Amino acid sequence: MAERQAERGTARGTARRTGAQVQHEIMQLILDERLRPGEPLPTETELMASLGVSRNSVREALKGLQALDIVEIRHGYGTYVGQVSLTPLADGLTFRTLQEAGGYVRALSEILEVREVLEAGLIRRVAPTIPEEDLAALDVIVRRMDARARAGETFAEEDREFHELLYRSVGNALVPQLLEVFWNVFDRVSRVRGFDHDPSPIGTVRRHRAIVTALRRRDVEAAEEALAKHFRNIDTRVARADRRDRPGTNHR
Template structure:
């Protein structure tokens, strides 16, 4: 009978609580000192002394924080404040969706529903106040969508550009990050499942044209309704892809 690997021991409840507290202490240190992304953290020895814990406990806590992109461990150089990006969220949501092997379409629909609710609220904030220059940018993107659609080509990059451009005027740095997160999850899952080609590019282009038409008319309710129709279309086409319908 083979021996268990030395590192296979499951941490006790007390060890998990201690680890959680150390992670919180390190995060609080970053906040208290107002350390920006890229700033160096105290050394392991300094953290051991200030937190009153072992070197191994510090290392385990830093590894866990690195997985969350809160710290960055540069071997041979030290530990630095991370970017606190949404990458861990993207990875977690992608895994969660792919793990729903019994119903791919329903799992992907949950991601789309969250993004739909987010964008229906966001478009109400921008629909009445886009400047001519911003509308011209959106017109250019939709025009390129329509050109691609006439050739039967999908245009995921243009689709993403349209939505990012639409909300730039909000000046909210979190909005594009959240949209990009849900976008990345959707397309990662679609790529893995082989649904990465839009079966109806002309319909997708028309949905964006409808949104833009409402925006030009300063029609807030119409823009929101057009956005809802757009997401209903995505859900329908995702369902077609799941069933193998072309």
């Protein structure tokens, strides 16, 4: 590793580079050395020599990469490769949605539309082959939802778990991460804007149960339709919040 770092420093010289360039070079170092999450990066001094930049440039670049979860700075211990999660994406989308000039409802509707397109494609894939054990697990989640709804409780975590489990058999590690991003954005925005309350929890439970029923019959079209109805309900809740927030609107 030391030889490669020296080669990098010699090749670049001491030319002044932007923070973005230094960040890119540190990312390339991680890739070149095949460092995995949790493994240590070279020290600040080693990075200065390797990249041919000042200590401040290294520190600023590392702070930027930390914000992206590409590195993790453990004060007193060093810098390590981060988990490279999609948390920064969720943070960025949440901020974008809340500060959207045309109103948060439009921005949130766009995010919901993307999520619906993703899930519609996924449900077509899983409907013919979803394992019985996954169907049984989905049944258990729906029963928990129903029990909470009848007790006057919310079931946000069960809802999240339902959609993650729904596509488990696809075997794509990125799918649950993307779904979590969309979920977190909707959850954060709904809490900030005050429309996290579901006016018809029993109806929401019913729509989830309809998805499982269609999947159990291996009916692709029925599964797609049930999923679409579920999203229409979410859209209705967002639109209702929009009308409520508009000045002079009748809130009946």
